[in-house]
Amino acid sequence: MVSSNLAEQHGAVGASIDVHDVSHRFDLDGRTLPVLNRVSLRIQSGELVSLLGPSGCGKSTLLRLVAGLETPTVGRIEADGETITRPDPSRVVMFQDPTLYPWRTVKANVSLGLEARGLLRRQGHRVDEALKLVGLAHFASAYPHQLSGGMAQRVSLARALVNDPKLLLLDEPLGKLDSMTRMTMQQELVSLWQRTGFTSLLVTHDVEEALFMSNRVIVLSDRPAAIKADIAVDLPFPRHRGDPRLAELRREILGLLGLDADW
Amino acid sequence: MSSASLTQREASLADFPPVPETRAGFWYIGVIAAAAWFTAAIVIGGMPDIDDFERTDMLSHIAAALAGLLLVLAIGERLFRFTIPAKLRGIGPWLLFLAAALTAWELVTAKYPLLPRPFFASPQALLEVFTDDYPRLGDSVWNSVRLLAGGYVIGAAAGFALGVAIGWSRAIGYWAHPVLRLIGPLPATAWLPIAFFAFPSSHSASTFLIALATGFPVTVLTWSGVAGVNKAFYDVARTMGASQRFLVLKVAIPAAMPSVFVGLFMGLGASFSVLVVAEMMGVKSGLGWYLQWAQGWAAYANMYAALLVMALMCTGLITLLFRLRDRLLAWQKGLVQW
Numbered sequence: 001m002v003s004s005n006l007a008e009q010h011g012a013v014g015a016s017i018d019v020h021d022v023s024h025r026f027d028l029d030g031r032t033l034p035v036l037n038r039v040s041l042r043i044q045s046g047e048l049v050s051l052l053g054p055s056g057c058g059k060s061t062l063l064r065l066v067a068g069l070e071t072p073t074v075g076r077i078e079a080d081g082e083t084i085t086r087p088d089p090s091r092v093v094m095f096q097d098p099t100l101y102p103w104r105t106v107k108a109n110v111s112l113g114l115e116a117r118g119l120l121r122r123q124g125h126r127v128d129e130a131l132k133l134v135g136l137a138h139f140a141s142a143y144p145h146q147l148s149g150g151m152a153q154r155v156s157l158a159r160a161l162v163n164d165p166k167l168l169l170l171d172e173p174l175g176k177l178d179s180m181t182r183m184t185m186q187q188e189l190v191s192l193w194q195r196t197g198f199t200s201l202l203v204t205h206d207v208e209e210a211l212f213m214s215n216r217v218i219v220l221s222d223r224p225a226a227i228k229a230d231i232a233v234d235l236p237f238p239r240h241r242g243d244p245r246l247a248e249l250r251r252e253i254l255g256l257l258g259l260d261a262d263w
Numbered sequence: 264m265s266s267a268s269l270t271q272r273e274a275s276l277a278d279f280p281p282v283p284e285t286r287a288g289f290w291y292i293g294v295i296a297a298a299a300w301f302t303a304a305i306v307i308g309g310m311p312d313i314d315d316f317e318r319t320d321m322l323s324h325i326a327a328a329l330a331g332l333l334l335v336l337a338i339g340e341r342l343f344r345f346t347i348p349a350k351l352r353g354i355g356p357w358l359l360f361l362a363a364a365l366t367a368w369e370l371v372t373a374k375y376p377l378l379p380r381p382f383f384a385s386p387q388a389l390l391e392v393f394t395d396d397y398p399r400l401g402d403s404v405w406n407s408v409r410l411l412a413g414g415y416v417i418g419a420a421a422g423f424a425l426g427v428a429i430g431w432s433r434a435i436g437y438w439a440h441p442v443l444r445l446i447g448p449l450p451a452t453a454w455l456p457i458a459f460f461a462f463p464s465s466h467s468a469s470t471f472l473i474a475l476a477t478g479f480p481v482t483v484l485t486w487s488g489v490a491g492v493n494k495a496f497y498d499v500a501r502t503m504g505a506s507q508r509f510l511v512l513k514v515a516i517p518a519a520m521p522s523v524f525v526g527l528f529m530g531l532g533a534s535f536s537v538l539v540v541a542e543m544m545g546v547k548s549g550l551g552w553y554l555q556w557a558q559g560w561a562a563y564a565n566m567y568a569a570l571l572v573m574a575l576m577c578t579g580l581i582t583l584l585f586r587l588r589d590r591l592l593a594w595q596k597g598l599v600q601w
Contacts, residue, residue, distance in 0.1 A: 067502055089504040099495045103517045103594045113503035115513070143594045163503055 014046035014199035015079045015090065015166035017066060022075035023224075024061060034224035035061045036072070041218065041227065048193050048200040050210035053220030054257065059203045062225070063169050066201060067093050079167065089113055092160040096172040098152035100144040106155050107131065107140040113163040130158040133192075150181040157189075168193075170202040174209065183241075186213055190237055207253050211246045212239055219256045229256050290347060292355035293337035299362035300330035306366050307387070310374050318387040318394060319373070325390075326365070333358065384564035392568035399553070400568065404576060406548035410466065411538050411580075414473025418534070419527055422478035426485025426526070430519070431511055443482060451476035451537045459545050469541035476537040477530035484526030488519025521595060524588045531584060535577050550576070 019041040025034045035058035043049050051059040065072050066079075068087040077084045079091065092113070100109045111127045114120040120127075131137045134154040144152060153173060160168060170189075174182045190213050193200055204210050210217045211233055219229040231253065235245055308323030340347050365386060371377040373385035393400070429436045429443075451472045462468035492515055500514050542551025550573045557565035 069498055069501065087502040087504070089502070091502065093498070093502050095495060095499070097495065099493070099499050101496060101514070101517070103520070103592075112500065116500060116503050116505035116509050145594070159499075 013166060014197055016045045017043040017167065017199065017201070018078040020076050020078070022065065022072045022077060024065060024073045037224040037226040039225065039227055043199060043201065046197050046199055047216065048202065048214045050202045050204055050214040050217045051220060052204060052207065052210045052217055052253065053225060054222055055205055057220050057223050058225035059220055060171055063093070063171050063201060063203050067091055067169050089117060089163045090165055091167040091169060092163050092165040093169040093171060094156055094160045094173040096175045098156040100152055100155055102144050105140065106136060106142050109144070109155055110158045110162055112159055126162050130162040133161060134158045150177055150185065153177060153185065165198055168198050168200045170200060172203055172205070187238070189213065194237055207250050211249055212241060217253065219253055289341055290337040290352060290355065292359065293333050296355055296358040296362060297330045297333035297337065299359050300326050300333065303362045303366045303369070304330060307369050312373050313376050316373060316385060316387045318390045322387045322390050381561065381563050384567055388564035389568050392565050396565065400572060403548065403550045403553040403569070404572060407538060407542065407550045407576065410469055410546065410549060411473060411534060414470040415477050415531065415534050417470065418474030418477030419481050419530060421474065422481030422526065422530065423485050423523060426482040427489055427511065427516060429482070430486045430489025431515060447479040447483065451533070452540050455540065455544060465545040469546050472537050472541055473534045476533040480529035480533060481523070481526040484522045484529070485519060488522025489515050491522070492518040521592060524592065527584060528581070531581060
């Protein structure tokens with residue numbers, strides 16, 4: 001199948017991630033704001049793990065630390081046994097906003113990673129493959145302002161995939177989409193992950209999304225975030241949204257988040 | 264869900280049906296404008312002048328020719344089924360108004376002594392300036408444009424480089440910001456006495472002043488553009504392995520371009536005023552000098568002609584800048600049309 005050969009061709013293998021006793025704080029106008037409190041976590045190669053927690057609890061911060069965009073105040077994070085000190089193209093982030101460059105066409109946006117590393121001339125064909133993979137080959141020459149929210153987020157996905165990541169970091173990438181587009185893209189992300197074998201860390205505040213998509217759901221507490229529970233979702237893919245086991249896990253997680261009363 | 268879902272929603276912009284072409288109706292405004300220009304031609308050529316004007320007949324012929332052209336276009340469009348460009352159609356009411364204005368101006372200056380002369384020049388006197396003094400006027404335009412272009416390019420380039428540097432580097436910002444705050448708001452013309460004293464020629468002094476006037480807004484707006492770039496744009500590029508150089512050249516600068524163009528526009532406006540003042544004060548050429556020279560001879564028609572040419576030059580240069588921006592920033596929505 002045309003759409004699946006991108007990763008097979010380049011043989012991506014998922015990275016394993018070790019978070020060793022990480023604490024993090026921000027300095028805001030002289031005050032320190034603790035955001036992460038002694039978080040330890042191990043993600044196996046090829047796993048899709050969700051970070052679930054209340055808004056502003058620090059789950060996105062943990063993802064930024066794993067991406068190498070910031071370094072933890074205390075503790076360390078390893079990817080395949082090597083300490084993460086800075087960003088690397090093998091760990092690509094897909095943000096809540098598509099953050100496409102408005103001055104670049106869709107194709108030039110997807111080319112970004114290859115261009116930044118000087119690989120565009122030799123591997124330019126991968127740009128077209130990635131666009132085909134997300135179903136936007138016909139929009140290669142469109143500008144971002146001409147796209148709908150869902151299309152823009154697909155371009156953002158293609159821009160991540162073209163780098164052949166070992167770890168795909170998803171920072172609430174579907175949070176701003178309408179619910180129908182979101183459900184479709186949840187399925188697409190899962191099937192893509194199944195076919196390619198990268199490891200993925202998904203930050204979300206949507207309990208159903210976490211349960212539908214991941215092997216494990218890590219529930220975080222309020223800020224400063226600590227791990228409250230590490231729940232394995234022992235169901236095969238593709239999953240059915242109405243599965244009674246998912247409903248059961250959902251109740252359990254809402255309980256952990258203190259939201260079971262209004263369920 | 265199979266992988267087919269990833270490709271199922273492909274669609275292309277070519278899927279939409281073509282919009283049927285509609286023909287515009289008869290160009291009535293064009294015919295009315297033609298009648299107005301014809302009236303102007305008769306008033307100019309048919310009524311006696313109050314003084315000896317050299318170019319009365321020529322002006323009358325020009326108005327008549329314009330009237331004939333409009334009439335041919337309006338009627339020809341109906342007969343031969345060609346299409347008048349929408350732009351020309353759009354300015355129909357303006358053509359009508361201009362004919363009326365010219366007639367009124369002609370009446371009060373050349374046909375009846377209603378306005379004090381020579382402060383109020385007649386249309387044919389202006390025409391005479393263009394037909395008789397065009398070598399000197401053309402030379403003045405050329406000298407003005409050359410002086411302006413030299414100063415503007417230097418100022419814009421320096422301002423752009425400085426703006427990027429201040430926006431990007433904290434250290435450069437630390438030293439440059441206070442200097443910019445103190446010196447920047449000072450009108451460039453205030454430097455005039457010092458500049459003419461310090462520079463070897465009035466040309467180089469004026470170039471410096473024009474560069475100064477251009478540089479300040481370009482610097483500030485480039486800086487503000489670079490400082491205002493969405494931080495997430497950097498995160499995206501950094502996670503994909505971008506170098507510092509890439510972040511500056513391929514992220515910061517393109518993202519700042521809309522703001523840079525505002526600076527270039529403001530700088531161009533500022534450079535015009537410095538140019539004219541510099542030409543009036545020390546440079547012995549250019550439109551500013553021509554204005555001064557014409558005033559010395561009480562040649563008011565020449566002054567009005569020079570003002571008109573200056574206005575055309577300034578608007579032409581701004582149009583050029585906007586065209587450039589439209590090309591470079593075609594990705595932007597809602598651009599102001601000049």
